[in-house]
Amino acid sequence: EEVSKLLALKAQQGTEKDEKAGGKFVLKTAKGTRDFNPRQMVIRQQAFDKIIACFKRHGAETLDTPVFELKEVLTGKYGEDSKLIYDLADQGGELLSLRYDLTVPFARFLAMNKVGSIKRYQLGKVYRRDNPAMTKGRFREFFQCDFDIAGPTDPMIPDVECVRVVTEILDSLDLSEHVVKINHRKILDGLFEACGVPESQFRAICSSVDKLDKSPWEDVRREMTDEKGLDPEKADQIGQYVLRAGQDDLVEQLLADTKLCSSKSAVEGLEALKLFFRYAELYGVKKRVKFDMSLARGLDYYTGIIYEAVLTNQNPEEGVGSIAGGGRYDNLVALFDPKAKAVPCVGVSIGIERILAILENREANLKMRTVETQVYVAAAQKNLLEDRMKICAELWDIGIKTEMSYKANPKLLVQLQTCEEQGIPWAIIIGQSELEKGVVKLRHVVSRHEEEIERTKLADVLKEKLSAQVV
Amino acid sequence: EEVSKLLALKAQQGTEKDEKAGGKFVLKTAKGTRDFNPRQMVIRQQAFDKIIACFKRHGAETLDTPVFELKEVLTGKYGEDSKLIYDLADQGGELLSLRYDLTVPFARFLAMNKVGSIKRYQLGKVYRRDNPAMTKGRFREFFQCDFDIAGPTDPMIPDVECVRVVTEILDSLDLSEHVVKINHRKILDGLFEACGVPESQFRAICSSVDKLDKSPWEDVRREMTDEKGLDPEKADQIGQYVLRAGQDDLVEQLLADTKLCSSKSAVEGLEALKLFFRYAELYGVKKRVKFDMSLARGLDYYTGIIYEAVLTNQNPEEGVGSIAGGGRYDNLVALFDPKAKAVPCVGVSIGIERILAILENREANLKMRTVETQVYVAAAQKNLLEDRMKICAELWDIGIKTEMSYKANPKLLVQLQTCEEQGIPWAIIIGQSELEKGVVKLRHVVSRHEEEIERTKLADVLKEKLSAQVV
Numbered sequence: 001e002e003v004s005k006l007l008a009l010k011a012q013q014g015t016e017k018d019e020k021a022g023g024k025f026v027l028k029t030a031k032g033t034r035d036f037n038p039r040q041m042v043i044r045q046q047a048f049d050k051i052i053a054c055f056k057r058h059g060a061e062t063l064d065t066p067v068f069e070l071k072e073v074l075t076g077k078y079g080e081d082s083k084l085i086y087d088l089a090d091q092g093g094e095l096l097s098l099r100y101d102l103t104v105p106f107a108r109f110l111a112m113n114k115v116g117s118i119k120r121y122q123l124g125k126v127y128r129r130d131n132p133a134m135t136k137g138r139f140r141e142f143f144q145c146d147f148d149i150a151g152p153t154d155p156m157i158p159d160v161e162c163v164r165v166v167t168e169i170l171d172s173l174d175l176s177e178h179v180v181k182i183n184h185r186k187i188l189d190g191l192f193e194a195c196g197v198p199e200s201q202f203r204a205i206c207s208s209v210d211k212l213d214k215s216p217w218e219d220v221r222r223e224m225t226d227e228k229g230l231d232p233e234k235a236d237q238i239g240q241y242v243l244r245a246g247q248d249d250l251v252e253q254l255l256a257d258t259k260l261c262s263s264k265s266a267v268e269g270l271e272a273l274k275l276f277f278r279y280a281e282l283y284g285v286k287k288r289v290k291f292d293m294s295l296a297r298g299l300d301y302y303t304g305i306i307y308e309a310v311l312t313n314q315n316p317e318e319g320v321g322s323i324a325g326g327g328r329y330d331n332l333v334a335l336f337d338p339k340a341k342a343v344p345c346v347g348v349s350i351g352i353e354r355i356l357a358i359l360e361n362r363e364a365n366l367k368m369r370t371v372e373t374q375v376y377v378a379a380a381q382k383n384l385l386e387d388r389m390k391i392c393a394e395l396w397d398i399g400i401k402t403e404m405s406y407k408a409n410p411k412l413l414v415q416l417q418t419c420e421e422q423g424i425p426w427a428i429i430i431g432q433s434e435l436e437k438g439v440v441k442l443r444h445v446v447s448r449h450e451e452e453i454e455r456t457k458l459a460d461v462l463k464e465k466l467s468a469q470v471v
Numbered sequence: 472e473e474v475s476k477l478l479a480l481k482a483q484q485g486t487e488k489d490e491k492a493g494g495k496f497v498l499k500t501a502k503g504t505r506d507f508n509p510r511q512m513v514i515r516q517q518a519f520d521k522i523i524a525c526f527k528r529h530g531a532e533t534l535d536t537p538v539f540e541l542k543e544v545l546t547g548k549y550g551e552d553s554k555l556i557y558d559l560a561d562q563g564g565e566l567l568s569l570r571y572d573l574t575v576p577f578a579r580f581l582a583m584n585k586v587g588s589i590k591r592y593q594l595g596k597v598y599r600r601d602n603p604a605m606t607k608g609r610f611r612e613f614f615q616c617d618f619d620i621a622g623p624t625d626p627m628i629p630d631v632e633c634v635r636v637v638t639e640i641l642d643s644l645d646l647s648e649h650v651v652k653i654n655h656r657k658i659l660d661g662l663f664e665a666c667g668v669p670e671s672q673f674r675a676i677c678s679s680v681d682k683l684d685k686s687p688w689e690d691v692r693r694e695m696t697d698e699k700g701l702d703p704e705k706a707d708q709i710g711q712y713v714l715r716a717g718q719d720d721l722v723e724q725l726l727a728d729t730k731l732c733s734s735k736s737a738v739e740g741l742e743a744l745k746l747f748f749r750y751a752e753l754y755g756v757k758k759r760v761k762f763d764m765s766l767a768r769g770l771d772y773y774t775g776i777i778y779e780a781v782l783t784n785q786n787p788e789e790g791v792g793s794i795a796g797g798g799r800y801d802n803l804v805a806l807f808d809p810k811a812k813a814v815p816c817v818g819v820s821i822g823i824e825r826i827l828a829i830l831e832n833r834e835a836n837l838k839m840r841t842v843e844t845q846v847y848v849a850a851a852q853k854n855l856l857e858d859r860m861k862i863c864a865e866l867w868d869i870g871i872k873t874e875m876s877y878k879a880n881p882k883l884l885v886q887l888q889t890c891e892e893q894g895i896p897w898a899i900i901i902g903q904s905e906l907e908k909g910v911v912k913l914r915h916v917v918s919r920h921e922e923e924i925e926r927t928k929l930a931d932v933l934k935e936k937l938s939a940q941v942v
Contacts, residue, residue: 153877406624
């Protein structure tokens with residue numbers, strides 16, 4: 001365990017070294033990326049298994065898209081974040097970019113294949129030339145686990161299910177308490193309209209509002225007025241709304257707010273959230289949901305409800321911050337195929353890196369096997385390599401996970417140590433005289449109990465022992 | 472099924488369209504890449520499960536590396552194939568390339584983390600700007616499934632195990648007969664030496680020999696003499712050897728060949744293969760192995776045994792050709808860390824795309840579920856949305872894979888059709904009068920048998936039915 005922690009630390013350091021070491025070759029991964037060692041892979045796979053189980057519980061099927069897309073597929077989908085897209089070099093042929101999320105390629109897939117309705121999940125790596133903060137789980141290459149429901153539905157039914165999926169997953173991963181913040185793009189648009197923001201500035205002001213989770217209102221206000229040229233009075237009006245948060249009570253209050261409700265868009269958004277809270281109650285997730293008027297989400301393509309899950313745990317080691325996000329995007333598919341029938345979509349994306357950092361930290365001192373070997377074939381003396389090989393082949397033939405030393409004449413003590421260190425439950429020990437008698441020794445590694453087994457019955461005995469045992 | 476086949480076909484066509492459609496946006500994936508639809512994903516996952524099971528049976532653990540590396544990590548490792556590497560655009564910062572295989576990043580990982588000994592598997596996508604031939608399974612983005620044994624060992628023990636791993640996997644995938652062609656770089660080098668090829672030309676001539684699986688000897692000879700300037704007489708001497716193939720009998724013949732055995736390197740290689748055949752017999756794979764003197768493999772980094780598995784099936788639909796390859800590369804890790812102790816490695820890479828094409832083709836007419844939903848909650852009349860939602864939440868809570876219609880008031884017939892089309896085994900049907908009586912109907916979809924269940928016992932009854940049934 002110690003070794004793997006040190007290795008991880010070392011790898012981290014290697015990665016964080018300055019990228020420009022003056023011509024000399026530096027042995028490292030690319031900035032903002034990392035390797036996963038076997039221990040991290042076990043933790044990651046366990047988390048993936050739980051996430052996929054949830055997606056399947058909700059009837060989703062999976063698909064896969066390439067890691068890069070035509071550059072124009074990604075163009076104009078990400079607002080201010082487009083500058084973070086990785087491009088491939090022009091080596092002749094098409095202009096390509098690494099995918100920035102799984103959502104836009106999914107919409108491209110739907111349009112290209114004329115799929116009008118699907119519930120799909122997808123796990124994959126995405127790429128952003130962001131400023132990495134590895135200790136906070138912010139990487140340039142990172143995994144997203146997406147769940148999306150595409151196709152015509154009655155209002156809010158799939159939207160609430162996405163929140164249910166997020167809470168099921170965060171609960172199954174045994175993470176601390178979390179809250180799912182929600183808002184609605186129509187409420188934001190209606191709010192901007194009611195406060196007199198010109199429509200051409202909606203997306204820009206929306207991006208500013210989105211920064212309220214990290215910056216105080218004064219800074220955000222300054223960005224609106226100084227950088228984006230918004231009338232200060234209008235900014236102040238916005239400020240009276242976007243700092244409010246609550247539940248369906250806030251929805252009701254705002255439905256009685258004559259100024260906000262002068263906007264048809266705002267009323268539509270509020271009615272939608274009202275329905276959302278009713279369904280959230282039925283799905284048992286209402287207590288997890290917070291209507292937060294400052295939630296805006298940076299991406300351009302959202303058209304309806306938007307969400308973001310944050311851990312509310314105050315354990316500083318585990319950090320806080322967003323670990324899932326998503327929303328409704330009813331017009332994205334049509335961008336790829338304007339003539340086709342609209343494919344309304346809603347979905348959520350789980351950001352697994354921060355979750356993995358928490359799980360790795362938590363399990364740092366746990367003993368954990370990274371191989372699943374069940375039986376080790378050992379020799380008690382020299383010149384038994386060929387006999388060991390024959391036994392291994394026999395056990396592999398019947399599906400038993402079997403290893404042996406790659407030395408021709410390994411020491412018995414070293415072989416038994418390997419078994420103990422690696423947590424291999426059974427060792428077969430062969431010796432010349434035993435082989436002549438037609439027997440082998442079977443050793444239970446933990447108890448060190450040994451018994452003699454007829455060589456011809458070895459496979460059957462092992463099959464029985466291994467199926468009886470929880471391996 | 473029909474629909475998914477058509478979709479796949481359509482996607483394929485989209486992808487094969489000429490990449491330069493004169494400025495107009497073409498809805499397609501990047502040249503040489505493809506999406507996997509849900510049906511293909513099921514087939515792929517089943518194949519991966521079998522492959523991973525085999526890797527674990529041989530005691531391997533897994534790790535993961537980023538999709539791109541510093542460009543210099545890949546430089547000088549791939550010989551003539553280096554021109555096929557994808558570079559990322561220089562957007563400021565490091566110069567990066569997409570990984571060309573999983574082997575070089577693995578060696579970089581070993582050097583960077585000072586890992587001296589590991590048995591690892593890795594499944595991941597790799598990238599080559601090759602001329603794609605999608606119908607033959609040659610893509611620019613494709614999966615490799617790698618198994619490698621790193622660290623000091625006695626000769627040939629892990630090398631034979633790699634062949635055993637390949638044959639276990641190809642057998643478990645129920646593919647047709649296959650043969651694993653082997654050769655040894657020291658035999659090739661010794662052969663070139665014995666035929667008087669200057670050492671500086673070894674790698675170039677080796678690349679030419681490697682083309683013998685696709686081109687006749689005349690063409691290869693012409694490349695050696697005309698393009699690479701080799702003395703025609705020396706080329707003819709090489710030709711007397713490289714067209715020979717056999718088993719350990721050929722090894723023995725060559726060990727008696729005084730000309731070849733004038734090279735120390737050749738003798739070492741032949742002795743190694745002699746040992747290889749002895750171990751292959753013990754591991755039960757000797758009949759699968761063919762010593763083929765024309766096998767050379769293009770990559771620069773091999774130093775010992777090299778292999779390539781080919782399907783020998785003559786079914787033209789399934790095609791033939793290489794589906795796995797690998798070899799020993801004892802000096803690659805040291806390229807990254809010249810001061811460290813050598814880490815000898817041997818490994819094999821399974822090319823899954825061609826295998827998937829065969830499996831997809833074979834299962835094209837099989838009915839196959841792409842979702843695992845166990846229970847569908849249906850309403851027999853209007854205004855029961857909230858009751859359906861409550862039942863779904865209850866079933867999700869106990870881990871049952873449950874779906875319902877996203878319409879507020881769906882038609883019963885449509886809901887039951889969904890169950891039948893999607894192969895969902897059970898449907899719960901609720902109606903107003905039944906709910907008032909405290910019961911629901913449970914319908915076995917295939918037999919259409921229905922029974923009344925007490926609403927409060929629904930969860931328990933379903934748990935029992937689902938655990939009794941092989942879902």
